[in-house]
Amino acid sequence: MEHQIILLPKDNYYGWVGAAKDYVVRFGPNVTADPDSAGRYMTPQQTVTIAGAPDGYPAQGDIQAWFRANYPSIRMDYIAAETPDDFAAALKARMDANDRYLQPDAPFQLLWPTEFPKVMQPFGVNPDVYRRWNLPGHDGIDFRAPREAKVFACADGVVKRVDSWNGNPQDFPSGNRIDVAHRDGYVTLYAHLQQALVKVGDPVRAGQVIGLADSTGFSSGDHLHLTLKKTGATAAGLTNFPRDIIDPSPFLIWPAEATVEASGSAPPAVSFPWPAGQCLIGVNGRADGRMQEADFTAVTQAKMEAVKLTSTAAPEDVDRLRAINPAMFIMVRLFASFKGRNYPAAQFAQDVQHDMGQFYQRGVRYFEVHNEVNLVDEGWTTTWQNGREFGQWFLDVRNRLKAVYPEALLGYPGLSPDGFPMPLRTNDMRFLDESEAAVQAADWIGLHCYWVDEAGINSPAGGLGYLEYRRRYPNKLLFITEFSNPAQGVDKRIKAQQYARYYQMVRNVPGLGAALAFVLSASSGFLHEVWRDEDGSLSEIPGVLGRR
Numbered sequence: 001m002e003h004q005i006i007l008l009p010k011d012n013y014y015g016w017v018g019a020a021k022d023y024v025v026r027f028g029p030n031v032t033a034d035p036d037s038a039g040r041y042m043t044p045q046q047t048v049t050i051a052g053a054p055d056g057y058p059a060q061g062d063i064q065a066w067f068r069a070n071y072p073s074i075r076m077d078y079i080a081a082e083t084p085d086d087f088a089a090a091l092k093a094r095m096d097a098n099d100r101y102l103q104p105d106a107p108f109q110l111l112w113p114t115e116f117p118k119v120m121q122p123f124g125v126n127p128d129v130y131r132r133w134n135l136p137g138h139d140g141i142d143f144r145a146p147r148e149a150k151v152f153a154c155a156d157g158v159v160k161r162v163d164s165w166n167g168n169p170q171d172f173p174s175g176n177r178i179d180v181a182h183r184d185g186y187v188t189l190y191a192h193l194q195q196a197l198v199k200v201g202d203p204v205r206a207g208q209v210i211g212l213a214d215s216t217g218f219s220s221g222d223h224l225h226l227t228l229k230k231t232g233a234t235a236a237g238l239t240n241f242p243r244d245i246i247d248p249s250p251f252l253i254w255p256a257e258a259t260v261e262a263s264g265s266a267p268p269a270v271s272f273p274w275p276a277g278q279c280l281i282g283v284n285g286r287a288d289g290r291m292q293e294a295d296f297t298a299v300t301q302a303k304m305e306a307v308k309l310t311s312t313a314a315p316e317d318v319d320r321l322r323a324i325n326p327a328m329f330i331m332v333r334l335f336a337s338f339k340g341r342n343y344p345a346a347q348f349a350q351d352v353q354h355d356m357g358q359f360y361q362r363g364v365r366y367f368e369v370h371n372e373v374n375l376v377d378e379g380w381t382t383t384w385q386n387g388r389e390f391g392q393w394f395l396d397v398r399n400r401l402k403a404v405y406p407e408a409l410l411g412y413p414g415l416s417p418d419g420f421p422m423p424l425r426t427n428d429m430r431f432l433d434e435s436e437a438a439v440q441a442a443d444w445i446g447l448h449c450y451w452v453d454e455a456g457i458n459s460p461a462g463g464l465g466y467l468e469y470r471r472r473y474p475n476k477l478l479f480i481t482e483f484s485n486p487a488q489g490v491d492k493r494i495k496a497q498q499y500a501r502y503y504q505m506v507r508n509v510p511g512l513g514a515a516l517a518f519v520l521s522a523s524s525g526f527l528h529e530v531w532r533d534e535d536g537s538l539s540e541i542p543g544v545l546g547r548r
Contacts, residue, residue: 003042004029004077004100006049007063009056012084016051019088027100035060039071040460040467047101049077051087068249072119072141075253077101108186110154110251111206113226114213118144118472120223120433123247139245140189140227141252144472145213146436147222151190153204154226157182162196165216174225175216180204185231188248192219221433280329280514281503281545282306283531284482287522290314291321294536295520300324302531302542306514308368308481310335315358329514331366331479332359333413338370338379345396353404360405367408368446368481369397372416374431376424386426387434394438412442414481417450417465429468439476444513445469446481453487454498463502466512480506480515484529496544503548 006024008016010033020031029049032038035057038048050063060066067076081087094100124137145151161179165172174191178198181187194214204210215222228248233239239246283304285291290313299307299321306329307321313332321328334352336343348370356367372378373390384390398410412435415428432439439445449465456462469478483502485495499517506515520531531541 003046004049005038005041005046006031006051007035007038008033008051009053011056015084016053016087019084020051020091022088023091023095026095035063035066036070039067039074040464047075047077050079052078052080053087054082068122069125072122072249076250108155108182108184108251109253110188110228110248111152111253112143113152113154113190114143114145114149114224116144116146116149116472117474120144123249134242136240139241140191140225141248143224143226144433145222145224146440147212147214148194149213149222149224150209151193151211151213151224153180153206153208153210154188155180155182155186155206157188157204159198159200159202159204159210160187162198162200164196169218172216173218175214175219176211177217178211180210187229187231187244189225189227189229191225191227192216192223221430222436223433279506279509279512280306281507281548282308282329282514282516284516284519285309285313285317287519287526288312289523291317292521292536294532294538296320296324298520298531298538298542301538302545303548305329306331306516308333308516309359311352311355311359315362318359318362318364329366330359330364331368331411331481331514331516332356332364333368333371333481336370338383339377341382343379343383345393346400348393349397349400353401356401356405356408360408365407365409366411366444366479367401368411368413368479369394369442370413371481372448373413374415374426374428380426380431387431388437390431391435391438394435395441398438398441409443411444411446411479411481412439414446414448417448417461432472439473442476444477444479445473446479449480449483451485451498452490453485456485457498457502457505463505466506466509470509470511477511477513479513482518483515484518486526486529488528490528493540493544496539496541499541500545500548503545 006020006029008020008031013033017031024031030041048067057063064076064078067074079087079090081090119141121138121142123141127137130137130139157180159178160181163172163174163177165175176193176196178190178193178196179187190211192215193211194216195212198204198210213222213224226248228246228251229244230238230246231244233244233246234242281304283302285307286295305325308331309317310333312335318330321330334356336348336351370378374380384393401408401410415431416425418428447466447469449463451457451459451462458464460467466478466480485498503515506512519526519529522530532538
């Protein structure tokens with residue numbers, strides 16, 4: 001199915017709508033005047049058709065540059081049009097040709113070169129970094145590609161260069177590298193590879209596996225760097241980059257429209273071990289220790305469908321929760337204190353094994369392995385120095401616990417989101433990339449979404465944080481293992497209303513198992529998040545949610 005949305009200028013909006021009316025009737029795209037809505041629409045599989053009026057998007061400026069900076073993975077279909085009449089004429093030409101995008105000349109295009117639909121660093125950004133190499137900005141696109149991930153040729157061509165890294169980035173800054181020459185003077189360069197699977201002179205087809213990804217040469221983490229060149233581009237003034245380097249972005253085809261296997265077979269359909277439209281409405285239980293009577297009252301009043309406990313809770317809490325709701329989904333976070341110590345995987349697995357077994361015997365199968373592991377208090381800098389070391393730690397813990405509890409479904413823990421102020425934390429997305437081995441081995445992925453105002457609920461840095469995880473891991477089951485508004489000055493009735501809207505918003509998100517608000521209660525701390533006081537009195541949150 002084609003996911004297309006047309007972006008129109010706000011000025012004379014209905015004039016532009018009238019210009020697009022017949023095209024919309026013919027091909028069925030959606031229409032909006034909000035660039036952010038276009039960027040989020042059916043992401044990451046959409047095409048955004050832009051009515052390219054002069055100064056049509058004053059808040060964004062150069063609308064194509066804005067999309068590349070804010071939604072670098074989308075496919076743009078830009079139509080230069082001075083007026084709605086010009087736009088109508090361009091769309092009519094497409095309708096006359098019965099061609100949604102009118103590409104009769106088959107221009108040079110690039111298939112997506114990895115299996116992962118995520119751009120890590122767009123073309124042209126970070127000029128302060130790259131000026132040391134006499135470049136006006138980043139000279140290519142960095143794609144997400146874990147170590148040993150397949151790298152695909154972007155177009156038909158012939159291999160013209162293969163570099164074998166000798167371990168010295170001064171000699172080979174691109175590490176293991178492949179250059180492929182294409183028609184019309186185009187050349188693609190694939191850098192930082194683990195291994196080249198082709199040799200100079202080999203013909204290659206678009207979608208053919210030509211190498212495996214890594215982080216060789218000047219590189220700080222696993223990824224694929226792609227550079228595109230066009231013979232004569234620098235001399236002709238077609239680029240401000242040296243060595244004929246041009247922006248690959250306009251040539252790229254989003255993976256949903258590309259064939260990335262040599263066989264030409266379509267990518268498999270995404271499926272999850274979770275029914276569609278069933279993101280459960282849930283909450284974190286008591287933050288420390290066993291649930292108390294007032295906690296069960298809050299769960300009952302709020303009509304919860306899911307509860308996440310810590311492994312320090314009482315196993316009997318499971319029985320009480322199922323007495324409230326026989327279909328109650330229960331998850332357990334494996335808890336231990338990391339503060340100020342090195343905590344080896346073997347010791348952690350040994351320490352949590354008994355408590356985990358108490359819940360496992362009661363039928364609990366979903367276990368989150370620790371929590372916010374990109375924080376100093378949770379092990380960063382003491383037990384692991386980066387995501388890669390955590391990944392190794394996670395795999396060790398996973399293997400030890402699976403040997404004892406083979407049916408356990410062990411989840412990658414929710415990270416402390418970088419968009420939310422917190423001291424002593426390393427960047428969550430960088431940490432996630434570095435711990436790729438753990439993410440892939442996990443049975444599911446946990447994530448945290450926080451906001452402090454109304455706008456934050458619909459922000460990718462807040463309530464919509466799960467969208468980034470879905471873009472990165474289209475086939476993984478996700479759980480929002482924590483969400484809340486922890487702001488001090490917001491009344492809890494307002495927070496409850498926000499939570500009710502949030503539950504409704506995520507209810508039908510495919511592959512999202514549950515959204516678990518934080519938190520029912522705590523012996524200390526979390527004053528602006530708890531649903532009840534320590535004297536047992538409930539806030540307005542459970543009652544408001546119970547009337548949803």
